[in-house]
Amino acid sequence: MKLPVVAAAFAAAFIATSAQAQDVSAGERSWNKCRACHQIGEGAKNLVGPQLNGLxxxxxxxVEGYSYSSANKxxxxxxxxxxxxxxxxxxxAKIPGTKMVFAGIKNDKEIADLxxxxxxxxxxxxxx
Structure with a gap:
């Protein structure tokens, strides 16, 4: 394989991987798992969990006005x-004693999108 072909293949693979690294639209869909307890955006308020603006x-x-567990604080x-x-x-597992009751998101791609x-x-x- 000639060097330009190898370089082009590498560049294409890198661009495809980078483009797949984070998908905001997919992250917004994943956000649906969070929105029962959290808000984000203008006018967001604390609910069962704190608002997540500027996380x-x-x-x-x-977050002011949110009653955190002592473990989280x-x-x-x-x-x-x-x-x-x-x-x-x-x-x-990350914060033993947290009030957050959530099974977690295990998929790395979904986490990157979120x-x-x-x-x-x-x-x-x-x-x-």
Whole structure:
């Protein structure tokens, strides 16, 4: 195989993988699993769980007006993509004693898509 052909094949595979890495529309569909307990977007309020605007970069137990478990408040976690992925797979394993009653999302692609959807929303609930 000639070098240009190899380079083109590699580039095509990389682009396809990158394009599949995060699908906001699929993440929005996955969000339906979360919306019974959480809100996001302008005007979002705390429900059974805290609103999730500006989740990434926020510390656990930091949403005003939400009554967190002592486990969540004491977890001392800053939410980023890796931490969120670990948490959403099995919330009670990541933060034993959390109030979050959710079986988890085990599929890495679905987690990446949900992450992309959540990352659209700033602290004020507006899409960035």
């Amino acid at each position: 990434f970069g926020r510390h656990t137990g930091a 004491g977890a001392n976690i800053t939410w980023d993509e890796a931490v969120f992925a670990e948490y959403i797979k099995d919330p009670k 992450t992309a959807f959540l990352k659209q929303f700033g602290k004020d609930g507006k899409k960035m």
